[in-house]
Amino acid sequence: MQQLKIIDLFCGTGGFSHGLMSADPRFKTVFGLDVLPIAGETFSRNHKDAISIVSDIRKVRRSFVSEQIKTNQVDVIVGGPPCQGFSSLRPFRSSTEDDPRNSLFEEYASFVNYFRPKAFVLENVVGLVTYKNGNTIDAMENCFHELGYDTEWRILNAAHYGVPQKRERLIMIGVERGGKIKFPEPTHYFSGDTIGVKDRQKLISTSQFDLFTNDKIILKPAVTVMNAISDLTPIHSGEISHEYLTAPQNEFQKLMRFEDLNEVSLHQATAHSKKMLEIISHAGKNISCIPKHLISSGFSSCYSRLDADEPSVTITVNFVHPASNRCIHPYQNRALTPREGARLQSFNDSYQFAGNRSQITKQIGNAVPPLLGKAIGDALKSIL
Template sequence: MYNVLDLFCGTGGFSYGFESAALGFKTCLGVDVLPVAGKTFQANHPDALMLTGDIRRLRRIEVSEKLKLKKGQIDVILGGPPCQGFSSIRPFRSSIEDDPRNSLFEEYASFVNYFRPTVFVLENVVGLATHRSGNTVESMEACFRSLGYETEWRILNAAHYGVPQKRERLIMIGAQKGIKIRFPNPTHSSCGATIGHKDRSRLHSPMQPNLFNAKAAALEKAVSVLEAISDLPAIAAGESAVGYRDVQNGYQLSRRGRSAQVSLHSATAHTPKMLEIIRHSGKNISSIPSHLISSGFSSCYSRLDGDEPAVTITVNFVHPASNRCIHPIQDRALTPREGARLQSFDDTFFFSGNRTQVVKQIGNAVPPLLGRAIAESVATML
């Protein structure tokens, strides 16, 4: 059994993915500042301790006492410190355990320093790679080296691991000295534009030269939007439904699990003007007649391609004015359940809160299937 701490846990999608790998990972702790996220985490990790509040106010020794676990008894620490803390990263001050001036990254590092896990995994936005011309991520690695850990980071695309979404994230894995760091080999291939990085060696991709090319042709094609959601009932804007259609593929069957009814499948009640905009929608905003809109990013008021993985799901995926989130076939934005499917959440995963809160939790989450893939690599390291 491997004990796992999930910091800045949100819904707990990352650790849920680790547990679903069925490789002996046990989530012991979740920490998040949002009470509603804490309730979601607790509902899906009933045996874990959930601590809600500002992590800067938590004393590591008290956390250890509540867990009844000491230094060296934690195997893995997961987490994605919010990026607003990066600008204040300073040399790590290990002698000051509880300093309210610490950045959120420093809090993550302090947990690593206190509990001394064998492995830690830090997840964040791709923009971290170029923040302050790369100095930020270098400072983070230097911090962990000072604590006795070796680190490597890569940019992973969730679509390469069975998630029906081209969601790219920077994944940093750290390990105690002497342990070879491993990243998960892609299981699916996907084409199309991505954010990427100028240093191509940082892209952990089936198309990366000398890495996976020999095997890329044998990989499964990435799961598309319609492959992920086509068993959910067709509904119009403002409607909801609970009955499944016939299952059409393995992805749908896996996400359903033992769920007897569809939950969270309610569509936004769009205004007449928005419905007219949606009827004109295509791959980008240029499909919309100019008299219907006054401004917007190229991805606004845009329809998803049903035959490809979705673009990155945001916290506003039920509002077409904010991002590309219109259903491939139906004239409406995605429902919360469709967003959850595109994030690879099982239909049995419970989300706490009202509709707006649920949508934000889904959009902010680490896709569980990405977590599961990383867990398989971490298990080989352990």
């Protein structure tokens, strides 16, 4: 069986490439790069056969990477250059070796140019669409066109692909000139609001697909918050549990527990102060549910509960703290635990995270949901 080799840049936890590998046994991640040591350790724990380097990408020579992985034949490059990498974007110059003036995006493009993969996937925030009035994303596409690649981008919502979270991301796919580009078709539907973009053709939504054909449902209902976490033991502020409450109750929970673990990890609630517990006791859909004398400021989504019967809102790096974007448990008076956050990001319970609780929470919040990666991997199979 011929392997399809993957390089994962700005890899973080490795959730993106992990998802790709779950789409087809031919996919194999051979290299991961991230600037954070903790992220590099998490990547290594879950990609034991891959070479991992912890460094600023601007200091890593592409020829060195080729020597480490013992090939310059790579099939797929994935990654999400951080947003600050676009502030200094200029006409593409450096193609093969280091240039300390390069932006982080230019470094990503240099890897594409050096290894010449059959396809690449660039993931980023939806805000990139309107950054500098759209000139930045146009410049990125022009850069890849100059390198001999055709590109297209779409806004994908993770909830449409079995992730219990309404997380929207810009996904750009590039292929060698003349190749076909395919984006994953939704497998799940929900009726909630999304951020979206003005150009509706760039937004992949379930309105493009029939929900029913001859009385047979084609798309599944979206995975809700309680679909995702109802088998986890109820706990109070400051408590921890290592036991599951029940056996898996649905398809998603079976997927999260496919290794049939005896114990659950990271299911530990933040120890909230007495005042915070009072605030949480009033929590509802938005901050207006909180009596004014208990809080002095905050965005509309602060101190708010998740809806039990919908996918969650986008998980942030501070989801264990109630003042963050809607992260209070639907029924219990506490913020989410790291395990619940990992479930909402579609990390299975056996995925190993390095670091302390705070570091793990940030890694989870920053990650690409593996099930979104799997959906993209399914589309890449037809491209390759």
